[in-house]
Amino acid sequence: MEIGIIGATGNAGKAIFEEAVRRGHDVTAIVRDREKAVEVLGHEAKILEKDAFSLSQADLAGFDYVIDAFRSPKAYEHLDLAAKLIRLFRGNKHTTLFFILGAASLKDPSGNRLLKAILANNANAPWIETPLQQVHEYDFLTWIDNVNWTAISPQGNFKVGPATEYVMGTDQLMQNTEGESVVTTGNVAVAIVDEIEHPKHLRQRFTVVDK
Amino acid sequence: MEIGIIGATGNAGKAIFEEAVRRGHDVTAIVRDREKAVEVLGHEAKILEKDAFSLSQADLAGFDYVIDAFRSPKAYEHLDLAAKLIRLFRGNKHTTLFFILGAASLKDPSGNRLLKAILANNANAPWIETPLQQVHEYDFLTWIDNVNWTAISPQGNFKVGPATEYVMGTDQLMQNTEGESVVTTGNVAVAIVDEIEHPKHLRQRFTVVDK
Numbered sequence: 001m002e003i004g005i006i007g008a009t010g011n012a013g014k015a016i017f018e019e020a021v022r023r024g025h026d027v028t029a030i031v032r033d034r035e036k037a038v039e040v041l042g043h044e045a046k047i048l049e050k051d052a053f054s055l056s057q058a059d060l061a062g063f064d065y066v067i068d069a070f071r072s073p074k075a076y077e078h079l080d081l082a083a084k085l086i087r088l089f090r091g092n093k094h095t096t097l098f099f100i101l102g103a104a105s106l107k108d109p110s111g112n113r114l115l116k117a118i119l120a121n122n123a124n125a126p127w128i129e130t131p132l133q134q135v136h137e138y139d140f141l142t143w144i145d146n147v148n149w150t151a152i153s154p155q156g157n158f159k160v161g162p163a164t165e166y167v168m169g170t171d172q173l174m175q176n177t178e179g180e181s182v183v184t185t186g187n188v189a190v191a192i193v194d195e196i197e198h199p200k201h202l203r204q205r206f207t208v209v210d211k
Numbered sequence: 212m213e214i215g216i217i218g219a220t221g222n223a224g225k226a227i228f229e230e231a232v233r234r235g236h237d238v239t240a241i242v243r244d245r246e247k248a249v250e251v252l253g254h255e256a257k258i259l260e261k262d263a264f265s266l267s268q269a270d271l272a273g274f275d276y277v278i279d280a281f282r283s284p285k286a287y288e289h290l291d292l293a294a295k296l297i298r299l300f301r302g303n304k305h306t307t308l309f310f311i312l313g314a315a316s317l318k319d320p321s322g323n324r325l326l327k328a329i330l331a332n333n334a335n336a337p338w339i340e341t342p343l344q345q346v347h348e349y350d351f352l353t354w355i356d357n358v359n360w361t362a363i364s365p366q367g368n369f370k371v372g373p374a375t376e377y378v379m380g381t382d383q384l385m386q387n388t389e390g391e392s393v394v395t396t397g398n399v400a401v402a403i404v405d406e407i408e409h410p411k412h413l414r415q416r417f418t419v420v421d422k
Binding site: 053074076079080083084086087090133136139140143144146 | 264285287290291294295297298301344347350351354355357
């Protein structure tokens with residue numbers, strides 16, 4: 001598959017890039033800074049240097065999958081980039097957009113979104129904007145019925161680490177065998193490439209937890 | 212005020228254009244087709260010919276108000292254009308975006324959004340996409356806290372007609388003295404220019420009904 005990864009030098013982006021390359025896909029890192037990308041991904045990495053918000057349909061039309069692993073300290077940019085990518089692919093039947101969301105839109109055992117507890121416990125924390133905007137991003141995606149999209153939420157703890165084994169879920173917070181809601185970047189990367197090779201979640205969000 | 216109107220040749224756009232000009236504002240029609248704009252708005256009309264989705268920050272930065280009276284047979288473009296305009300003005304404190312929504316996001320006497328009844332009674336009507344997407348557009352706007360925006364919903368019947376007198380509301384469907392949920396383009400235009408001259412609804416949606 002031809003795969004473009006926006007934000008390929010981030011923790012998640014790098015893990016996905018390496019997993020997809022390892023499995024023989026033709027992967028392009030879409031990044032703002034070529035030098036940084038070479039440093040993080042190596043000299044062999046195929047790179048498209050462009051600001052995510054300047055990407056055109058022509059830049060992306062050749063990809064089978066465009067993975068949005070973009071991260072920004074301006075949390076609203078998660079929503080803005082999702083809206084921009086959806087706009088670029090309205091009515092397109094070739095390319096699938098793959099969004100990496102946060103965990104806050106998953107439901108906890110009480111049946112509420114995790115966001116509710118996060119807001120209750122951290123009302124004034126500056127980082128609250130990120131889970132909030134990523135929930136908006138998910139809600140926005142649920143409105144979109146004429147673009148091929150898939151989304152994945154990590155768990156409460158999304159940590160840098162190798163692929164081991166993962167368990168898949170849909171809309172619920174999940175736990176590993178030690179009772180922790182945790183997933184590694186490596187497992188998320190494997191789950192994403194698995195979904196790309198055997199798509200099962202068109203216009204759906206799914207989640208994975210470490211086994 | 213410097214006012215730009217996207218979709219100024221539509222029924223609502225034309226009424227707003229004429230009301231704002233009549234009250235001495237510096238009004239620009241932002242339209243895809245200059246010839247049509249001259250035909251509808253006259254030879255004196257100030258025109259910026261550009262596709263709404265190609266507008267840049269530089270095109271719009273000089274306006275105090277940008278009014279989104281855009282209409283498209285592709286209903287999802289109402290949402291897409293709102294997202295695009297919000298993106299252009301993130302963090303901007305000078306310009307206010309003014310969105311004309313539909314009535315479907317207003318609440319009927321049962322306390323439900325009018326959309327619910329519309330969907331129940333017209334599930335397979337092709338036009339259902341327009342109220343649906345305009346509800347999405349409103350929900351999207353409620354997430355935006357770093358852009359100056361205001362929105363107006365007309366009533367169930369939004370008809371071409373002159374300004375008479377209007378009564379203002381917030382989130383409810385309203386009725387005129389004959390018990391009809393109706394508002395003219397003329398009254399909506401007056402209400403919009405009133406709001407521009409005396410802003411009371413920053414980051415709020417309001418509605419008006421014929422008296």
